[in-house]
Amino acid sequence: MQKKHLILALVLYAFSAVGSFSVFSYLDKSKVVLPGTLGSDGVQGGETLLGALLEIDPAAPRDQACPLNGALYSQIEKDTWETRRPLFVMIENHPEARPQSGLSKADIVFEAVAEGGVTRFGAMFYCAAQIQDLTLAPIRSARTYFLDWTSGFNLPMYVHVGGANVPGPTNALGQIVDYGWALENDLNQFSIGYPTFIRDYNRVPGKDIATEHTMVTTTEKLWEVSEEREWTNMSPDRKVGRKVVEGSDWKEGYDGFSFEDEKPEIGSATSVSYDFWSGYGDYSVAWEYDAEKDAYARSMGGEKHMDINNDKQIMAHNVVVLLMTEKGPINEKKHMIYGTTGTGDALIFKHGEAIEATWSKKTRTSELELVDSKGKNIEMARGMIWFSALSIGSEVEY
Numbered sequence: 001m002q003k004k005h006l007i008l009a010l011v012l013y014a015f016s017a018v019g020s021f022s023v024f025s026y027l028d029k030s031k032v033v034l035p036g037t038l039g040s041d042g043v044q045g046g047e048t049l050l051g052a053l054l055e056i057d058p059a060a061p062r063d064q065a066c067p068l069n070g071a072l073y074s075q076i077e078k079d080t081w082e083t084r085r086p087l088f089v090m091i092e093n094h095p096e097a098r099p100q101s102g103l104s105k106a107d108i109v110f111e112a113v114a115e116g117g118v119t120r121f122g123a124m125f126y127c128a129a130q131i132q133d134l135t136l137a138p139i140r141s142a143r144t145y146f147l148d149w150t151s152g153f154n155l156p157m158y159v160h161v162g163g164a165n166v167p168g169p170t171n172a173l174g175q176i177v178d179y180g181w182a183l184e185n186d187l188n189q190f191s192i193g194y195p196t197f198i199r200d201y202n203r204v205p206g207k208d209i210a211t212e213h214t215m216v217t218t219t220e221k222l223w224e225v226s227e228e229r230e231w232t233n234m235s236p237d238r239k240v241g242r243k244v245v246e247g248s249d250w251k252e253g254y255d256g257f258s259f260e261d262e263k264p265e266i267g268s269a270t271s272v273s274y275d276f277w278s279g280y281g282d283y284s285v286a287w288e289y290d291a292e293k294d295a296y297a298r299s300m301g302g303e304k305h306m307d308i309n310n311d312k313q314i315m316a317h318n319v320v321v322l323l324m325t326e327k328g329p330i331n332e333k334k335h336m337i338y339g340t341t342g343t344g345d346a347l348i349f350k351h352g353e354a355i356e357a358t359w360s361k362k363t364r365t366s367e368l369e370l371v372d373s374k375g376k377n378i379e380m381a382r383g384m385i386w387f388s389a390l391s392i393g394s395e396v397e398y
Contacts, residue, residue: 052132053220054080066127067251068107068153069317070259070382077130083233085185085250086126086156087222088149092140093119095282095301097213099204101137104307104314105129110149112389113326114140115334117280122146124156125219133220135309137203138213139189142172145389147179148340152367154250155181157226161189161197161215170335185231187222189215196221204308255367257385258377266291267353269398272319274390285388287319289352295383296349317383319349320370322359326391338389346370347396350381354398 056074064078065071068086086107091100092114103109106123114120120140142163150158158181163172176186189197199214226232233249270289277283287296295315298305304313323346325339341361348355348370357378360369370378390396 054131056131065259065382066107067254067256068124068126069385070257070380071107071127071384072382073127073130077127080130081127082249084126084223085226085231085233086124086153087129087159087187087219088146088153088156089123089125089136089159089222090140090142090146090161091121091123091136092138092213093121093283093300094213096207096210097138099306099308101135101203101216101307101309102219103305104310104312105134106384108385108387109316110146110387110389111285112143112145112338113276113283113336114143115329115336117277117283119276119283120146122149124153126156129219133218135216135218136222137200137216139197139215139217140212142176142188143335144170144172144175145336145338145340147172147175148361148364149368149387151179151365152361154252154254155185156250157185157187157222157231159187159217159222163188164333164335166331166333166335168331169337170331170333187225189217192225196225257370258379259382260379263294263381264351264353266351269349269354270352272296272349272354272396272398274321274388274394274396276388276390276394287316287349289349290315291352294351294381296386298386315384316386317350317381318385320359320385320387321347321349321394321396322387322389323347323392323394324389326389340364340389341366344392347398348378348380349398 054076056076060074060076062072062074064073064075066073091103102125103121103123105125105128107126107128108124110122111119120143125134139159139161142160144164147158150156163176164170165173176182197215197217199211200216201209201214203209203214203216271286273284273286275284282301284301286299288299289296293315295317296319298314298316306313323344326336328334328336330337341363343358343360346357346359348357355378357370357372360371361367372378
């Protein structure tokens with residue numbers, strides 16, 4: 001009898017999980033145009049989803065700058081993000097996992113090879129993610145260089161499914177422990193599970209997806225866990241090891257990038273393309289400047305790079321190529337290492353112009369800086385910033 005009850009309970013649990021996830025998926029993919037709301041491209045009059053979290057007054061001034069990318073928002077959106085810390089989310093890029101969910105609404109994205117020529121994204125969600133609950137997928141594992149980039153933003157919530165754990169310099173899971181993140185900001189699916197994270201084998205209709213490409217979560221579910229753990233700006237204090245440290249706004253001590261007040265004239269670098277590894281065309285990237293939107297439209301593997309949430313092509317107002325030392329594969333898992341600290345050359349594309357720059361990051365916890373030949377911080381366009389890390393000597397065509 002006990003065995004029958006157990007089987008029935010498991011069946012009911014599975015039914016309820018599938019049912020609740022079906023509703024959750026439906027709401028995310030059903031769209032309605034709300035005039036006057038802020039779109040993913042950072043301009044007024046954009047598209048949002050049913051079940052919007054905030055009601056935005058079309059007449060409300062948009063004069064509140066996002067601390068991550070300078071895009072302008074209303075006061076009500078700022079009031080919401082001020083209670084939270086950003087999410088830094090690992091999203092995979094294997095062709096079988098495409099199209100991804102959520103990338104078009106990221107504030108900042110880092111892109112680099114994870115292993116075997118396959119690239120991966122570290123996407124930051126904060127300001128643009130306040131209007132609606134964003135589906136994020138597919139979530140994948142941690143890599144050490146993404147930990148380095150995360151560390152430069154005063155500990156956003158780090159979201160991942162496990163991670164590299166081979167002893168040595170690529171041991172991302174070991175580094176998370178060493179950094180004390182389990183007590184500060186680590187949102188690992190292994191320790192959280194359902195219903196914050198759900199496997200959806202039907203996330204791309206009509207496409208047979210392997211298990212490793214199916215992990216799904218949402219921005220609001222992640223922030224709910226963060227609040228439960230008191231990892232918010234509302235907390236008076238937090239534990240670090242055995243010590244209690246007085247809490248403070250995550251932006252305290254964070255300078256961030258510099259942003260333009262005026263838009264310069266459009267330049268001639270309207271087409272940008274590059275490969276991460278030679279012979280891996282599925283990950284070849286191309287950007288085309290759209291003067292009307294003042295942003296670059298992203299293509300990958302010869303096709304438009306779309307976000308399945310809204311069926312829109314990903315657009316970035318700033319495309320930054322970071323030239324770094326690249327080592328690997330260095331173990332049986334084919335893991336990589338990038339030289340994320342020190343200095344190196346960079347190319348910045350915005351408003352159709354190309355700028356030769358230098359990137360610098362003194363230590364793991366230092367901010368990433370972009371300066372010109374005189375050492376002055378380069379002002380970025382207001383809107384999404386997309387970083388691609390390439391090995392030194394890589395060719396960038398523009």
